[in-house]
Amino acid sequence: MASADVLPELAGVHWRRRVDAGQLRLRGRLWTLTMVAHIVPFAGAATLLMMLQPLALPVALVCLAHAWIIPELYAQRGANVLRPRIDPRSRAAAGGPPSPAAAEGRSVGLLGDLVGHEARELHARTGLVLEPGRLGVWLVGEAGAVLLHGPRRVFCYCVKVDPRRPQAAELPSGDRIAHLLLALRSDEAGFATVANLAFAGAPWRLRRRMRAEMRPALQGARAALASRSSRAR
């Protein structure tokens, strides 16, 4: 790969191994193993307690609740990457001026110029941009991106315009997405390397935790992935 195609931001995370399909598969399996390691002890303890002493039912229920809630919390963490981090009402509280409607409109207009008609329409409905890539199909939000890598695994990445830059707090939502989209398009693997993985797991886990208005974007990404897979066969 020519140096011009390597994301410059990679210099800030030089210790990370560049993401590729094999590494994604490995990280997905490790994530599943971690979840199993969280769930099995609690579920096992609940079972054991009930076998030894049925009066320990309340404690067993607490164990089962832990076994259920831990994966849910991780899925929530994944869904959070797609939430708009700063809405116009709280932007001022975060240190930046409120983004006027005109700036929002201009930023969305520029974003619209970068994507096709379908992606534009999906963004208008869901606030997310669907972007096919080599590693899978991406959904890009203001402060994160979700990669559908195969039909049974999503990777949720927390990534945003560098908050250490004072101008970052002032950017309207369309520009935030455009920043991520341009970085993703220039070096997809580099983008996934720079980003922090917040969750990896089944799409249905993520879907349940997404805002209702964003769910059609996930459905669209799954359809795009299925369509690509059927064309490849």
Place this chain on the structure above:
Amino acid sequence: MSKLIRMDHTGHSTLAEWTPGDPAAVEAAVAAFRSELERGYLAMVSTGPGHAEHVRELPLEADLVIMRLPISGG
């Protein structure tokens, strides 16, 4: 007419416009481009559907050059 824009609090600002046959406009665009690089911006050019390229010199033949801020993991 080619354009150099910067994504900022206004949505985006046009920093320069040029045609390759206009040396004064090209010079102004190159100066604006370098000034943004010095401020820490990165320059991107769309190179087809779903593709973009990071450039370090102003590509005079490009229709649109977009200056963006660096990204980081959250």
